[in-house]
Amino acid sequence: MEIIPGRGVELVVIGDRRAQVEERLGPPRGDPGRDPAVYATTPPLVISYAPDGTVELVEIGYSAQGGEAEASYDGVQLTHRLIDVVVAELHARGYASTPCDVGHDFHAGFSVWSMRVLWAGEVDPTAGEDDPRCVVEGVSVAPYSYFSGA
Structure with a gap:
């Protein structure tokens, strides 16, 4: 699933109304009024809504399936890879x-992050049990000001 920096993904963009999102994706899992709302897509989408009911943050989780089932941008698979590798590839493409505290906020309008649920051995078979490297578990998409507080 290709991200659109600062905007979201093809299925959901910043500013969409909740009714529009649910028309496209169906109702969220669990409590329909819950925020953020988790949708049964592959990869999973987690949508945060502003008080006026519009999308303010689009998050894409990892699927562990690879390919189109992972978040990507500009030819780089973002989720379910070592965070240092992802960041290095994006920096090499010119993205600052x-x-x-949990990853990297890209000025283009997205963040790659790890809550340390996955361990390096899940994506690198040579990793030892005590390997401290983080795996990208999710991508958050919004204008950079959302992450920087500016």
Whole structure:
């Protein structure tokens, strides 16, 4: 699933109304009024809504299936890969980022992050049990100001 930096993904973009999203994706899993709302897509989409009911943040989780089932941008698979490798590939393509507590916020309008649920051995068979490298578990998409607070 290709991200659109600062905007979202093809299925859901910043500013869409909740009714529009649910018309396209169906109802969210669990409590329909819950925010953020989790949708049964592959990869999974987690949508945060502003008080006026419009999309303010689009998050894409990892699927562990590879290919189109992972978030990508500009030919780089973003999710379910080592975060240092993803960041290095994006920097090599000219995309600047700022480190944050759980990953990197890219000035183009997205963030790659890890909550350390996955371990390096899930994506690198040579990794030892104590390998500290992080795996990208998700991508958040919004204008850079959402991440920077500016």
